[in-house]
Amino acid sequence: MTEQRTEAEDATAVAPADAGTLREWLGQMLIIRRFESESVRLSYANKIPGGIHSSEGQEAVAVGSIRALGAADVVAGTHRSHHHALAKGMPPRTVMAELYGKATGCTGGRGGSMHLVDLSRNFLGSNGIVGAGLGVAMGTALAMKLQQRPAVAVGYVGDGGANTGRTWEFINLAALWKLPFIAICENNLYAVETHISRSLAGDSIAGRAAGFGLPAVAVDGQDIVAVHAAASAARDRALNGEGPTFIEARTYRYEGHNVGDVQNYRDASEVASWRQTHDPIQALRQRLAERGDLDEAGYAALRQQADETVADAIDFAERSPWPDTGTVQRAWPAAEPAGASR
Amino acid sequence: MSPLSYSQAYRAGLAEEMEANPGIFVMGTDIFLRGGHFAQLLGLGERFGADRIRDVPISEAAMVAAGVGAAIQGMRPVVDLNFQEFAYGAMDELCNQAAKIHYMFDIPVPLVIRATNGIAYGGAQHNTAMESWFAEMPGLYVAVPATPADAKGLIKTALHLDDPVLFLMHKALTGARGETGGPDVRVPFGRASVVRPGDQVTLIGYGVTVRTCTEAAGQLAGDGISAEVIDLRTLYPLDVETVTDSLRKTGRAVMVDESAGYGGVSAEIAAALQEAAFDYLDAPILRVHAPHSPVPQSPPLLQAYLPDHGAVEQAVRTQLARP
Ligand SMILES: Cc1ncc(C[n+]2csc(CCOP(=O)(O)OP(=O)(O)O)c2C)c(N)n1
Ligand SMILES: [Mg+2]
Numbered sequence: 001m002t003e004q005r006t007e008a009e010d011a012t013a014v015a016p017a018d019a020g021t022l023r024e025w026l027g028q029m030l031i032i033r034r035f036e037s038e039s040v041r042l043s044y045a046n047k048i049p050g051g052i053h054s055s056e057g058q059e060a061v062a063v064g065s066i067r068a069l070g071a072a073d074v075v076a077g078t079h080r081s082h083h084h085a086l087a088k089g090m091p092p093r094t095v096m097a098e099l100y101g102k103a104t105g106c107t108g109g110r111g112g113s114m115h116l117v118d119l120s121r122n123f124l125g126s127n128g129i130v131g132a133g134l135g136v137a138m139g140t141a142l143a144m145k146l147q148q149r150p151a152v153a154v155g156y157v158g159d160g161g162a163n164t165g166r167t168w169e170f171i172n173l174a175a176l177w178k179l180p181f182i183a184i185c186e187n188n189l190y191a192v193e194t195h196i197s198r199s200l201a202g203d204s205i206a207g208r209a210a211g212f213g214l215p216a217v218a219v220d221g222q223d224i225v226a227v228h229a230a231a232s233a234a235r236d237r238a239l240n241g242e243g244p245t246f247i248e249a250r251t252y253r254y255e256g257h258n259v260g261d262v263q264n265y266r267d268a269s270e271v272a273s274w275r276q277t278h279d280p281i282q283a284l285r286q287r288l289a290e291r292g293d294l295d296e297a298g299y300a301a302l303r304q305q306a307d308e309t310v311a312d313a314i315d316f317a318e319r320s321p322w323p324d325t326g327t328v329q330r331a332w333p334a335a336e337p338a339g340a341s342r
Numbered sequence: 343m344s345p346l347s348y349s350q351a352y353r354a355g356l357a358e359e360m361e362a363n364p365g366i367f368v369m370g371t372d373i374f375l376r377g378g379h380f381a382q383l384l385g386l387g388e389r390f391g392a393d394r395i396r397d398v399p400i401s402e403a404a405m406v407a408a409g410v411g412a413a414i415q416g417m418r419p420v421v422d423l424n425f426q427e428f429a430y431g432a433m434d435e436l437c438n439q440a441a442k443i444h445y446m447f448d449i450p451v452p453l454v455i456r457a458t459n460g461i462a463y464g465g466a467q468h469n470t471a472m473e474s475w476f477a478e479m480p481g482l483y484v485a486v487p488a489t490p491a492d493a494k495g496l497i498k499t500a501l502h503l504d505d506p507v508l509f510l511m512h513k514a515l516t517g518a519r520g521e522t523g524g525p526d527v528r529v530p531f532g533r534a535s536v537v538r539p540g541d542q543v544t545l546i547g548y549g550v551t552v553r554t555c556t557e558a559a560g561q562l563a564g565d566g567i568s569a570e571v572i573d574l575r576t577l578y579p580l581d582v583e584t585v586t587d588s589l590r591k592t593g594r595a596v597m598v599d600e601s602a603g604y605g606g607v608s609a610e611i612a613a614a615l616q617e618a619a620f621d622y623l624d625a626p627i628l629r630v631h632a633p634h635s636p637v638p639q640s641p642p643l644l645q646a647y648l649p650d651h652g653a654v655e656q657a658v659r660t661q662l663a664r665p
Binding site for chain 2: 049050051101102105108109110111112113114115127128129130131160161163164165166191192193194198199200262264265322323325327328329
């Protein structure tokens, strides 16, 4: 039976009582925010080659969903995945060094922003191809089911990715086979310059997913508590053998699609309005403050910690050596199959 | 005429043909407002309207399928895939439908697929020298302009053909400037151009490697070595005749591309040359290409990955060192 909860219902989800947990979420979101604004700056400064896709504004989707997971759960991302990588526990140092193309980056500089990976933390990569990471996660979920591993796989996709055929092939298979899989669509309203009103037939992405016969929920992606609740419920279902869940998280990207994006497709006032009234960091800060769990000084301390963490990551990337050019091929031993005669 | 950039030249050629033929329309992501990711369609949205500069969701298979269907019904669609790698998601539509329908059903498929190819920043998944795959597929034409003049002249020709054309424009050439031909200049497919004459060695490239070859030829000239440089311009049809004529004169040939060094256009040319002009060869035909590996992102790794003019010069010196 298909279930479609409303945004309002999800928004009322009860926050974990533990103030320490919420403060940790806030601190993680602050690290991501700072990491992203610095990455954009460093791209313009030609420190980061090839540009990046900033996740600023979408922090709650990544932190809220990934904090609902266990260490054994696997996450696969998109082209816009710094927030997923950091939330899954990748050290800001190895991510920043990778963006720089330094030897100390997570793939020794071979991959860059769109090919981040950390297998030790079950982060199965950002991905250059729209919709593709979802498939990697779906296949991972198949293995988890076959191997009876008590874990779930989470794949992210954008609103634009919801228009690729592959996305729905993955969802269909996951639903058909009842895989321990969670698909999270970060609907930030735009795919590059294209607003969903100009790309999406039908009422909503979650509505589209519901047609595949799996629970499909839409949540306020700027409310980390709501995202966390939806992801926790989805994980419980998956671990109980009840199959996949589709979560559409309604969110917004503050920066352009990529570095250098000329944003003539949206009003600056629209961006300002999201920043002022739908900011995930301010929402959580306020929630904590209202409960008496965070004062000005506490917030300032979290910010300072985030800024220092990111400054340290940049310093690390700056100080790190360039990769040895002899490593161009090293990561792909299959280029010379074992036993091949020379 | 004042010089145009590579992107502007493509746009000028396309716009001239769109004025002349109302059946031509363009489909792709982010083309109406933005004018494409390489400014190749900048301003055409305003000029031709949203029906003819038609935004499509991120649905590569659907946009190529829409192009195939519209083409066989008498339209002349141009599907702008943005990066060449996005063709992966539309491979059946490209290679099994577009390429074969003319043969199977005897209906013309006047479809142009424009994409940006070549190796640059962006990581492994946005950089693959896969143009030779398309050239190997019966039913597809493949154009690889290296200059603004050819970007304009070749797209104009493509828009008069009855079969699907992969029109591949190199990332690194986006801003290259040069003179272009007038409204009546159409560059024929299957005619390579000799961009620099010489008589001791033939350097063969396409897209950005024409530049690599020309740089190498300049360096070699400083040492008194005369190299002829040939720009293939289209990979199918392939102008074996021009290359063979050159080899008969020089006795040596070096192919330069960004491929991962297995099969492909360079191998095809090497095979064709030894079939046609074995007795004229003074040295083995050499290939200069990238390592057999996906493409790295880090600046020093990318630089080490890409074939440069130094590698071409070295190949030539190896050939000349033979007794
Ligand atoms: C198959 C494929 N087509 C096109 C692209 C180019 N591209 C990269 S990101 C993007 C927009 C994606 O929009 P969305 O899925 O909404 O994600 P967002 O950028 O908003 O995070 C496009 C068109 C791509 N990387 N892969
Ligand atoms: Mg989006």
